[in-house]
Amino acid sequence: MTRLRRPYWRLVYLVPLTFLALFYFYPLLAILDIGLRPEGWLDLSAFLRLLSSDYYVGVFLFTVYQAALSTVLTLLLALPCAFVFSRYRFAGKSLLLALATLPFVLPTVVVAMAFMSLIGRRGLLNDLLMTLFSLDYSPIQLERTLAIVIIAHVFYNFAIALRIMTSYWSTQGIAAEEAARVLGADEWALWRDIRLPLIQPALLSAGALVFMFAFTSFGVVLILGGIRFATLEVQIYYQTINLFNLPLAAALSLLQIGAMFALMILYTHLQRSAQFAIGSGKAAAKPAKNARERALVWGVVIFIFALLFTPLLALVARSALKDGALDLSNYLALAESSRGSLLFIAPIASVANSLRFALMSTCMALVIGLIASFMIVGRGPLARFVDPLLMLPLATSAVTLGFGFIVALDEPPLNLRSSWLIIPISHTLVAFPFVVRSVLPSLRAIPPSTREAAQVLGAGPYDLLRTIDLPLVSRGIAVGATFAFTVSMGEFGASLFVAQRESVTIPVVIYRLIGDPGLASYRQALAMSVILLLVCALGFVMIERLRVAGVGEF
Amino acid sequence: MKGAFLMYARSVVVILLLVQIVLTVSSQDNDRVVVVTHDSFAASESVLEAFEAQTGLTVEILRAGDAGAMVNQSILSVNNPLGDVLYGIDNSFLSRALEAEIFLPYESPQLQFVAESFIPDVNHAVTPVNYGDVCVNYVIAYFEANEIELPASLADLTLSEYEGLLVVQNPATSSPGLAFLLATIAVFGTEGDYTFLDYWADLRSNDVLVVDGWTEAYFGEFSAPGRDLGSRPLVVSYASSPPAEALFSENPEDGPFTGALVGDDMCFRQVEYAGILVNARNPQGARQFVDFMLSQAFQADLPLNMFVFPVREDIPLPGIFAELAAIPEQPAALAPADIEANREDWIQAWSEVMLR
Numbered sequence: 083m084t085r086l087r088r089p090y091w092r093l094v095y096l097v098p099l100t101f102l103a104l105f106y107f108y109p110l111l112a113i114l115d116i117g118l119r120p121e122g123w124l125d126l127s128a129f130l131r132l133l134s135s136d137y138y139v140g141v142f143l144f145t146v147y148q149a150a151l152s153t154v155l156t157l158l159l160a161l162p163c164a165f166v167f168s169r170y171r172f173a174g175k176s177l178l179l180a181l182a183t184l185p186f187v188l189p190t191v192v193v194a195m196a197f198m199s200l201i202g203r204r205g206l207l208n209d210l211l212m213t214l215f216s217l218d219y220s221p222i223q224l225e226r227t228l229a230i231v232i233i234a235h236v237f238y239n240f241a242i243a244l245r246i247m248t249s250y251w252s253t254q255g256i257a258a259e260e261a262a263r264v265l266g267a268d269e270w271a272l273w274r275d276i277r278l279p280l281i282q283p284a285l286l287s288a289g290a291l292v293f294m295f296a297f298t299s300f301g302v303v304l305i306l307g308g309i310r311f312a313t314l315e316v317q318i319y320y321q322t323i324n325l326f327n328l329p330l331a332a333a334l335s336l337l338q339i340g341a342m343f344a345l346m347i348l349y350t351h352l353q354r355s356a357q358f359a360i361g362s363g364k365a366a367a368k369p370a371k372n373a374r375e376r377a378l379v380w381g382v383v384i385f386i387f388a389l390l391f392t393p394l395l396a397l398v399a400r401s402a403l404k405d406g407a408l409d410l411s412n413y414l415a416l417a418e419s420s421r422g423s424l425l426f427i428a429p430i431a432s433v434a435n436s437l438r439f440a441l442m443s444t445c446m447a448l449v450i451g452l453i454a455s456f457m458i459v460g461r462g463p464l465a466r467f468v469d470p471l472l473m474l475p476l477a478t479s480a481v482t483l484g485f486g487f488i489v490a491l492d493e494p495p496l497n498l499r500s501s502w503l504i505i506p507i508s509h510t511l512v513a514f515p516f517v518v519r520s521v522l523p524s525l526r527a528i529p530p531s532t533r534e535a536a537q538v539l540g541a542g543p544y545d546l547l548r549t550i551d552l553p554l555v556s557r558g559i560a561v562g563a564t565f566a567f568t569v570s571m572g573e574f575g576a577s578l579f580v581a582q583r584e585s586v587t588i589p590v591v592i593y594r595l596i597g598d599p600g601l602a603s604y605r606q607a608l609a610m611s612v613i614l615l616l617v618c619a620l621g622f623v624m625i626e627r628l629r630v631a632g633v634g635e636f
Numbered sequence: 637m638k639g640a641f642l643m644y645a646r647s648v649v650v651i652l653l654l655v656q657i658v659l660t661v662s663s664q665d666n667d668r669v670v671v672v673t674h675d676s677f678a679a680s681e682s683v684l685e686a687f688e689a690q691t692g693l694t695v696e697i698l699r700a701g702d703a704g705a706m707v708n709q710s711i712l713s714v715n716n717p718l719g720d721v722l723y724g725i726d727n728s729f730l731s732r733a734l735e736a737e738i739f740l741p742y743e744s745p746q747l748q749f750v751a752e753s754f755i756p757d758v759n760h761a762v763t764p765v766n767y768g769d770v771c772v773n774y775v776i777a778y779f780e781a782n783e784i785e786l787p788a789s790l791a792d793l794t795l796s797e798y799e800g801l802l803v804v805q806n807p808a809t810s811s812p813g814l815a816f817l818l819a820t821i822a823v824f825g826t827e828g829d830y831t832f833l834d835y836w837a838d839l840r841s842n843d844v845l846v847v848d849g850w851t852e853a854y855f856g857e858f859s860a861p862g863r864d865l866g867s868r869p870l871v872v873s874y875a876s877s878p879p880a881e882a883l884f885s886e887n888p889e890d891g892p893f894t895g896a897l898v899g900d901d902m903c904f905r906q907v908e909y910a911g912i913l914v915n916a917r918n919p920q921g922a923r924q925f926v927d928f929m930l931s932q933a934f935q936a937d938l939p940l941n942m943f944v945f946p947v948r949e950d951i952p953l954p955g956i957f958a959e960l961a962a963i964p965e966q967p968a969a970l971a972p973a974d975i976e977a978n979r980e981d982w983i984q985a986w987s988e989v990m991l992r
Contacts, residue, residue, distance in 0.1 A: 116712065191849075191851055191852070194852065194856070195855070195856065195865075198856055198865050199864070199865060202865060203867075204864065204865055204867060205865075304809060304848045304849075305847075305848045305849070305852055308846070308847065308848065309806045309808075309846055309848070309987070309990065309991065310991055320808055320809070322708065323701075323702065323704040323705050323708060324704055324808060324809075324979070324983075325979065325980050326704075326708050326711070326732060327980075404886075411886075481705070484701075484705075484709075485708070485709060485712060488709045488712055488713050488718070489712050489713065492713065492716050493716070499718070500698055500718055585699070590675075593675070594675070594676075596851050596855070597675075597676065597850070597851060598880070598884070598943075599854065599873070599874070599876070599877040599880035599881055599884070599943060600880045600881055600883060600884020600885065601855075601860075601862045601863070601881070601884060601885055601886070602884040602885065602886065603884050604855050
């Protein structure tokens with residue numbers, strides 16, 4: 083019976099492939115075609131210009147360098163934290179884990195301001211140090227340096243590494259570790275021989291995502307790095323928008339996508355050989371029992387607080403304090419449709435718009451991401467290439483793809499370029515790779531024997547999914563959903579043409595307010611950012627609730 | 637397998653067609669006018685509603701990113717345009733759009749109310765709607781407290797008393813940044829003993845600060861009252877910023893707090909135009925909308941919505957604008973064609989001087 087149904091069952095794999103083909107490859111190829119065949123025949127002189135110019139080679143090398151540095155630092159910092167999170171139980175753990183995702187949603191321009199008020203020349207930390215040591219200069223001078231770019235990348239991407247590793251580690255039993263300990267292994271040997279090999283799939287998964295984000299970094303490099311630093315993404319934007327040099331932009335886009343594709347092939351290869359299945363087990367978290375373990379837990383909590391939450395608190399303080407006193411007038415002003423302007427809806431109304439799109443995108447990303455994950459773990463010949471392909475939307479410049487939508491999706495039945503549908507679609511493109519990366523490590527770790535045993539006992543594909551796969555990857559799904567939700571909530575969509583009021587989301591309002599002269603609208607923009615944080619935090623709690631209600635804690 | 641695939645492909649097409657029907661059923665082409673504009677667009681709802689009521693047209697606004705993104709996307713979609721009217725293209729991007737021939741010429745009867753100087757010599761391919769000047773803004777209290785004279789020309793900014801006071805934007809990424817660079821090119825030229833590059837080298841020696849965008853400069857580095865981060869009392873911004881700064885401060889009556897330096901050859905004027913797109917589905921509605929943009933109602937609505945000035949001279953400015961906005965009599969100017977032809981080289985040369 084199962085065998086007969088299988089071909090039809092596999093048709094579901096066409097869902098992610100069709101989605102990618104229609105909304106990624108088709109628009110991308112359309113815009114690259116315009117760039118590379120301006121006169122109707124293939125013109126590759128832009129590539130020659132790239133390769134022969136020291137400047138662009140330099141941009142490429144810098145892009146790789148800062149991304150590698152950001153990734154290594156993020157993983158190094160997140161690894162011990164993930165270990166502590168998966169081993170010890172403590173009050174507020176899941177809340178802390180969820181809130182760690184918050185930085186991801188904030189617009190760069192807001193984060194830059196928060197950073198400046200914390201570690202800028204006239205920021206809080208410098209004030210403190212100057213008073214403490216009676217200095218007459220600012221000891222911390224990070225503005226417009228590579229260091230602050232890297233710090234910001236860690237700030238943004240830390241949660242990706244932390245959450246993917248924690249969710250994976252929590253499903254791995256500690257039997258092997260206990261056996262090794264009995265045999266006399268010391269702490270160092272445990273890390274080298276057991277823990278690192280065990281966490282490697284999640285480490286690679288998180289590393290790939292972090293690298294990709296740092297590689298395509300735009301706002302952080304522009305705003306915090308200043309004019310001396312430029313990534314490929316910055317150059318693509320500049321060539322496309324300011325100079326309208328589509329051939330060069332196309333060459334740069336292809337270079338960026340090609341580099342990422344090569345990296346993903348390498349990653350897929352490593353990932354396949356890295357699987358180190360010891361068998362799934364119950365999450366081994368237990369309370370910290372001695373002073374050393376308690377110090378470990380406290381250390382991690384304080385570190386996360388310092389890295390992730392102090393900038394957020396600085397933001398909250400700036401939005402709600404005036405001359406040292408609480409002043410919520412900015413928040414109250416957000417409820418009014420100021421100036422009665424078209425498209426300038428009451429900022430608070432944008433919350434409903436954002437939530438609607440985030441909900442749609444999260445559902446679409448979950449469906450597409452889950453199907454894609456099953457396709458990748460399947461043994462089909464395609465699986466090896468599908469995985470790298472799925473990540474390409476993250477490697478593609480938003481402005482390139484936005485222009486692709488304009489030229490490709492302009493005729494029935496795909497006349498979507500100015501419809502609101504393009505918003506959840508473009509959010510889903512960026513969101514579903516997170517679902518894949520979050521789900522895949524745990525899905526791969528399910529031993530085939532478990533499924534085979536169930537099949538022998540007469541379980542159909544649906545039973546397998548419901549009783550084995552979904553419960554075992556539920557943490558991964560929750561993490562993926564959290565990121566999908568966050569990506570959608572934070573997405574600005576600068577290069578989309580969308581009409582009317584329903585398109586005005588929270589980030590659009592923030593950019594709009596922050597672009598107006600006048601301190602009041604600037605402070606309202608900060609207040610709106612805090613509301614964005616609150617709405618996201620609520621969303622995270624809901625997602626966690628749904629997971630526990632849906633499949634149960636195990 | 638093959639049959640199943642065909643079935644699948646068919647269902648995809650059916651779904652897409654259904655989506656299409658839902659999307660297009662809403663309105664007919666000839667009773668709506670679609671306006672493509674940039675993200676900064678704002679207009680009072682009541683003003684637009686009056687236009688809709690009077691003409692029977694439905695106005696639809698498409699936001700299209702910043703001005704550059706909007707123009708480029710309109711050029712790419714010239715055969716199947718996104719809308720009927722493009723509004724918000726300025727003189728720094730005008731040439732690019734004219735070369736691509738994306739506009740249908742139209743001479744609005746309302747142009748009789750507009751000063752000749754605003755109307756470009758392009759056979760009415762575009763119609764001027766509003767303008768704004770990019771000028772250096774200053775913190776009034778700083779110059780009063782330190783008893784320093786205000787700079788009287790761009791050249792003055794290189795003097796030692798203004799050392800470390802000025803913050804500007806990167807012309808590669810910022811529209812006012814580019815406008816200010818263009819002002820320096822118009823004033824100092826690209827040839828001779830002292831070119832704009834020499835000027836920028838001097839500004840650099842005088843510790844000018846370059847940041848990425850207007851927001852970072854105006855709220856992050858500028859030291860107008862109420863900011864705790866900024867420490868520089870001179871910033872490149874707009875001539876309309878001082879009234880807006882006062883209007884949106886917590887105590888407008890205490891203003892003005894800032895001023896704009898509007899001396900001759902100190903500002904660069906950005907004029908924004910509207911044009912009817914070639915292949916527009918509703919060219920008649922587009923013409924009506926262009927006329928409407930030059931009507932008293934729309935023109936008078938501009939300053940408080942977008943902090944720009946109406947091109948019609950017979951429009952009274954709203955209170956605080958009339959009081960605090962200074963309009964430069966002789967802004968620096970460059971031909972749009974020159975800007976388009978040299979933009980890349982100028983920015984490149986500038987980068988080399990500022991980064992060397």
